[in-house]
Amino acid sequence: xxxxxxxxxxxxxxxxxxxxxxxxxxxxxxxxxxxxxxxxxxxxxxxxxxxxxxxxxxxxxxxxxxxxxxxxxxxxxxxxxxxxxxxxxxxxxxxxxxxxxxxxxxxxxxxxxxxxxxxxxxxxxxxxxxxxxxxxxxxxxxxxxxxxxxxxxxxxxxxxxxxxxxxxxxxxxxxxxxxxxxxxxxxxxxxxxxxxxxxxxxxxxxxxxxxxxxxxxxxxxxxxxxxxxxxxxxxxxxxxxxxxxxxxxxxxxxxxxxxxxxxxxxxxxxxxxxxxxxxxxxxxxxxxxxxxxxxxxxxxxxxxxxxxxxxxxxxxxxxxxxxxxxxxxxxxxxxxxxxxxxxxxxxxxxxxxxxxxxxxxxxxxxxxxxxxxxxxxxx
Amino acid sequence: xxxxxxxxxxxxxxxxxxxxxxxxxxxxxxxxxxxxxxxxxxxxxxxxxxxxxxxxxxxxxxxxxxxxxxxxxxxxxxxxxxxxxxxxxxxxxxxxxxxxxxx
Numbered sequence: 001x002x003x004x005x006x007x008x009x010x011x012x013x014x015x016x017x018x019x020x021x022x023x024x025x026x027x028x029x030x031x032x033x034x035x036x037x038x039x040x041x042x043x044x045x046x047x048x049x050x051x052x053x054x055x056x057x058x059x060x061x062x063x064x065x066x067x068x069x070x071x072x073x074x075x076x077x078x079x080x081x082x083x084x085x086x087x088x089x090x091x092x093x094x095x096x097x098x099x100x101x102x103x104x105x106x107x108x109x110x111x112x113x114x115x116x117x118x119x120x121x122x123x124x125x126x127x128x129x130x131x132x133x134x135x136x137x138x139x140x141x142x143x144x145x146x147x148x149x150x151x152x153x154x155x156x157x158x159x160x161x162x163x164x165x166x167x168x169x170x171x172x173x174x175x176x177x178x179x180x181x182x183x184x185x186x187x188x189x190x191x192x193x194x195x196x197x198x199x200x201x202x203x204x205x206x207x208x209x210x211x212x213x214x215x216x217x218x219x220x221x222x223x224x225x226x227x228x229x230x231x232x233x234x235x236x237x238x239x240x241x242x243x244x245x246x247x248x249x250x251x252x253x254x255x256x257x258x259x260x261x262x263x264x265x266x267x268x269x270x271x272x273x274x275x276x277x278x279x280x281x282x283x284x285x286x287x288x289x290x291x292x293x294x295x296x297x298x299x300x301x302x303x304x305x306x307x308x309x310x311x312x313x314x315x316x317x318x319x320x321x322x323x324x325x326x327x328x329x330x331x332x333x334x335x336x337x338x339x340x341x342x343x344x345x346x347x348x349x350x351x352x353x354x355x356x357x358x359x360x361x362x363x364x365x366x367x368x369x370x371x372x373x374x375x376x377x378x379x
Numbered sequence: 380x381x382x383x384x385x386x387x388x389x390x391x392x393x394x395x396x397x398x399x400x401x402x403x404x405x406x407x408x409x410x411x412x413x414x415x416x417x418x419x420x421x422x423x424x425x426x427x428x429x430x431x432x433x434x435x436x437x438x439x440x441x442x443x444x445x446x447x448x449x450x451x452x453x454x455x456x457x458x459x460x461x462x463x464x465x466x467x468x469x470x471x472x473x474x475x476x477x478x479x480x481x482x
Contacts, residue, residue, distance in 0.1 A: 057444055057463075058443075058444075058463075059465075064443075069389045069390060083389070085390075107444075140441060140443075140445040140446065141440070141441055143440065150430070150435055150437065151435075151436065151438070152425040152426050152427070152436055152437060152438025152439075153425060153438060154438075154440070155438070155439065155440060155442070156440055156441050156442070156446075158441070158442075158443070159439060159440060159441050159442035159443065159462075160442070162442040162443055163416075163417060163420065163442055164384065165390060167392075167413050167414065167417040168383050168384040168387075168390070168392035168394070168417075169382060169383055169384070169413075169417045169418075169420050169421045170384065170420075171420040171425060171439075193387065193388055193389065194384050194387060195384070195386075238425075238426050238436045239425050239426065239436070239438070276445070
C-alpha cells in the first residue's frame with residue numbers, strides 16, 4: 001500500500017513539526033514542474049554549473065510530453081519530426097546524465113513568507129529552500145458548463161489522452177470532441193489509433209482552431225468537424241450516453257430547431273487550458289489577466305522573470321502555448337536565473353540569444369500573433 | 380486482460396503484475412502500479428463518487444491530479460486521488476459519498 005493513504009491527513013500537527021525541524025539542503029535554483037519547460041530550465045542551469053533541484057508530482061519526468069505520440073513540427077531547430085514521448089525520454093536522459101537532483105511524486109503545496117516551499121511527498125511535509133525559484137507547473141484543462149456536464153463521461157481531452165497513451169486504457173467506446181484547437185484535433189486521431197470511434201468534433205467558431213495538418217489528418221480519417229456548433233446537453237443516467245449539439249448564430253446564440261442528438265459515451269472537452277498560478281499568488285507575484293495568454297497569468301518580462309526578482313516562470317504557466325516554445329522559454333528562464341545568481345558569461349549569453357532567435361522564428365507564424373500581442377500587453 | 384489496449388501502432392505498454400483488488404467488496408483484477416482509476420475504467424467502472432448535495436454520479440475529469448473530481452475511499456481513507464494513486468494488491472476501493480466518512 002502506498003504510504004500516502006496511511007495517515008488521515010499528511011498535514012497533521014506531527015508533520016508540521018517535521019517541517020520546521022527538518023534540515024533540507026539549500027539549493028541555488030529550485031524548479032517546480034518537470035515538463036518540457038522545467039526540464040530545459042534545469043538542464044540549462046545545471047550545465048551552467050548551478051546547484052539545481054527539480055520537483056515534480058508525477059512518478060516520471062516529462063510532464064504532458066509522456067502522452068504525446070504525435071510528431072512535433074514547426075521549429076526546425078527544436079525536435080522537429082520527433083514524437084513528444086521521445087522528447088520526454090531525451091530530456092529525462094539528460095537530467096540523469098547531468099545528475100540533477102529530482103524529487104518525484106512530490107507536490108509543492110505552499111509558498112511561505114520566508115521564501116520556503118512546503119513540499120508534500122508521500123505522508124511527509126518538508127521545506128525546500130532555494131535562492132531562485134523557476135515555476136513551470138503548467139496548466140489545467142478548462143471545463144465547459146452545459147446541462148449534465150458533471151456526468152461521468154465528460155472528460156478533459158488531455159485526460160483521456162493520458163488514460164489512453166500512458167496507461168493503455170480507454171474510458172469509452174465512442175467520443176464527441178468539443179473544440180478544434182490542436183488538442184481537439186490530435187486526441188481524436190489518437191483515439192482512432194487506439195481503436196475508439198469518434199462521432200464528431202464540434203467548434204463554436206466559424207474556423208478550425210488548430211493546425212491545418214492535424215485537421216487534414218482527422219478529416220481524412222472520416223471524422224466530421226461541425227463549425228459553429230456547441231453542446232447544450234449530455235444525456236444519460238449514471239454516465240454519458242448521448243450528447244445534444246446545436247448550431248449557433250452570429251452572437252453565439254443557440255439556433256432553435258438545429259439541435260441534433262449524437263450517440264456517444266465520452267464527451268471530450270478541448271476548449272483550452274488555464275495556467276496553474278496558485279503558488280505564484282501565494283508568493284505575492286503580480287498576476288495579470290491576459291486572455292491571449294490563457295487568462296490569469298503571472299506577469300513576466302522577456303527574461304521570464306516575474307514581479308519578484310528571485311521568481312521565474314516558463315511554459316504553459318507563463319502562457320498557454322505549446323511544448324516547443326515551452327522548452328525555449330525554459331532555457332531562457334534557466335539561463336537568466338543563473339545570471340541573476342552569478343554573472344552573465346559567454347555561455348549563458350549564447351543560450352539566451354539562441355533561444356530568443358528560435359522563439360521569434362516560431363512566433364512569426366500567424367498562429368502565434370495572439371501570443372505576441374498578449375506578451376506585448378503585459379509589458 | 381479486457382479493457383486494456385493491446386495493439387497500438389506507436390505505443391508499447393509495459394505493465395506491472397496482475398493483482399486482485401476490491402471495488403465495493405467485489406473482487407477485480409488490475410495491473411499493479413497503474414493508477415486505481417485506470418484499473419477501474421478498464422473494468423468498466425466509471426462512476427467514482429456520489430456528489431454531496433444532489434447525490435449525482437461523478438467521474439474523473441483531468442486524470443493528472445489537478446481537479447479532485449476522482450476522490451474515492453481507499454482502504455478506509457477518504458479523498459484519495461485515484462487518478463494518481465498506484466494500485467496495490469488487496470486494496471479496498473469504494474465510491475465516496477460527498478466528503479467521505481469521518482475517520
